[in-house]
Amino acid sequence: MRETAHAEAAAAGQTAAVGHVVPLRVLVAVWGTLLALTGLTVAAAGVDLGSYNLGVAMLIATAKATLVLLFFMHLRYDRPILAIVFVTALLFVALFVSIALLDSNAYAHQLIPGYGPALPK
Amino acid sequence: MAAGTTGEGTVAGARTHRVAHHFDNAEQQFESGKLGMWIFLATEILLFGGLFCAYAVYRSNHPEVFIYAHRFLDKTLGAINTAVLICSSFTMALAVRAAQLGRRRQLVGLLGATVALAACFLGIKGLEYEKKWKEGLLWGAHFHAKLAPAPPALPQTLPPVPAAAGEERSLIPPAAIGPAGLARPGQPAVAEGPEGPPHDVQVFFAVYFLMTGLHGVHVIIGMALLSWMMVRAGRGEFSPGYLTPVDLTGLYWHLVDLIWIFLFPLLYLIR
Numbered sequence: 482m483r484e485t486a487h488a489e490a491a492a493a494g495q496t497a498a499v500g501h502v503v504p505l506r507v508l509v510a511v512w513g514t515l516l517a518l519t520g521l522t523v524a525a526a527g528v529d530l531g532s533y534n535l536g537v538a539m540l541i542a543t544a545k546a547t548l549v550l551l552f553f554m555h556l557r558y559d560r561p562i563l564a565i566v567f568v569t570a571l572l573f574v575a576l577f578v579s580i581a582l583l584d585s586n587a588y589a590h591q592l593i594p595g596y597g598p599a600l601p602k
Numbered sequence: 603m604a605a606g607t608t609g610e611g612t613v614a615g616a617r618t619h620r621v622a623h624h625f626d627n628a629e630q631q632f633e634s635g636k637l638g639m640w641i642f643l644a645t646e647i648l649l650f651g652g653l654f655c656a657y658a659v660y661r662s663n664h665p666e667v668f669i670y671a672h673r674f675l676d677k678t679l680g681a682i683n684t685a686v687l688i689c690s691s692f693t694m695a696l697a698v699r700a701a702q703l704g705r706r707r708q709l710v711g712l713l714g715a716t717v718a719l720a721a722c723f724l725g726i727k728g729l730e731y732e733k734k735w736k737e738g739l740l741w742g743a744h745f746h747a748k749l750a751p752a753p754p755a756l757p758q759t760l761p762p763v764p765a766a767a768g769e770e771r772s773l774i775p776p777a778a779i780g781p782a783g784l785a786r787p788g789q790p791a792v793a794e795g796p797e798g799p800p801h802d803v804q805v806f807f808a809v810y811f812l813m814t815g816l817h818g819v820h821v822i823i824g825m826a827l828l829s830w831m832m833v834r835a836g837r838g839e840f841s842p843g844y845l846t847p848v849d850l851t852g853l854y855w856h857l858v859d860l861i862w863i864f865l866f867p868l869l870y871l872i873r
Contacts, residue, residue: 497842497843498702498703498704498842498843499628499629499631499632499702499842499843499844499845499846500629500632500636500698500702500845500849502699502702502703503695503699505696505699508692508695508696508699511692511695512688512689512691512692515688515691515692516685516688516689519681519684519685519688519866520681522866522867522871523677523681523871526677526867526871526873529873530873534873535872535873538867538868538871539864539867541867542863542864542866542867545863546860546863546864549691549856549859549860549863550856550860552695553691553692553694553695553852553856553859554852554853554856554857559636560633562637563636563637563640566637566640566641566643566644567640567643567644567647569644570643570644570645570647570648570651571647573648573651574647574648574651574654574655577651577652577655578651578654578655578658581655581658581659582658582659582662585659585662585663586662589663
């Protein structure tokens with residue numbers, strides 16, 4: 482009885498555990514997967530995939546981040562509002578970075594013949 | 603650990619925490635605290651988002667600087683640090699679980715393990731910083747590294763620049779005057795290729811030190827918070843019904859891990 486989370490929580494009576502108790506097995510599996518993905522991203526950086534290298538690295542990093550968010554940070558078990566708050570921030574960062582890149586790429590060529598991030602003289 | 607009939611949440615000598623009057627129950631109080639923390643984490647994402655934006659703009663405009671300069675970073679130490687931080691996230695997740703189950707000694711031990719791993723991360727980061735400092739691989743005007751003996755056998759001097767390279771495609775603009783870190787005025791264009799180190803390698807190190815430095819500050823704050831949680835857990839302030847501070851510190855710590863998960867491939871694994 483001591484070993485099972487819910488039995489213990491139930492034994493606590495009115496002070497039942499708040500939040501979802503993530504099973505130990507899930508936490509260990511996530512930990513192992515994160516370490517394996519770290520190895521994978523190092524290995525992938527050693528292979529020449531041309532312009533895909535950055536994409537592959539970002540894909541693996543996003544997969545790792547998703548695992549941390551869902552299980553270590555409990556988003557998988559929490560109310561959706563918490564994920565909405567976080568994803569909103571990510572969307573605004575994406576908007577910020579992509580528009581800044583569009584802007585910088587669009588003007589660099591006009592300002593300097595050739596190439597470069599430049600400010601007008 | 604004394605498990606009485608009253609449950610493990612109210613071990614002898616423990617300060618029991620009451621639900622504030624404006625909350626219906628412990629669960630609602632816990633959920634409200636978490637919402638506030640996630641909003642704070644959103645602002646943290648926006649803070650680092652600015653730096654990721656600077657990284658993206660510099661890298662898209664000067665890919666050659668990033669490809670050249672990332673070789674000065676120690677990939678092995680970076681990978682070890684990533685693993686260390688992932689392990690600390692794991693011990694943190696276990697700590698929150700221990701708090702939920704009311705296992706006080708386990709909670710203190712796991713928080714201690716998390717602090718120890720965080721210190722390990724900072725130690726390795728310190729070794730890396732020390733090496734960069736000695737080699738002069740610093741930001742802006744402080745950059746004084748001799749780039750000649752670069753990893754893939756680069757020549758001592760820059761190749762002579764053609765006098766009239768009017769139509770020649772160059773990576774560096776002839777006169778890009780910008781904020782600190784951009785090209786100096788009147789600098790000759792450098793032809794693309796492995797003939798010499800690209801100009802303005804210090805831009806990469808400015809980005810590197812700013813991003814890892816801000817992350818490092820977060821690690822130090824996290825260590826302070828974790829140590830504080832250890833003291834409070836030792837005093838028995840937490841119970842299965844009240845673990846908001848532990849859980850929120852955990853969320854903060856996982857965010858620190860999350861940011862490093864992106865910093866590692868972006869800075870160390872450029873290709």
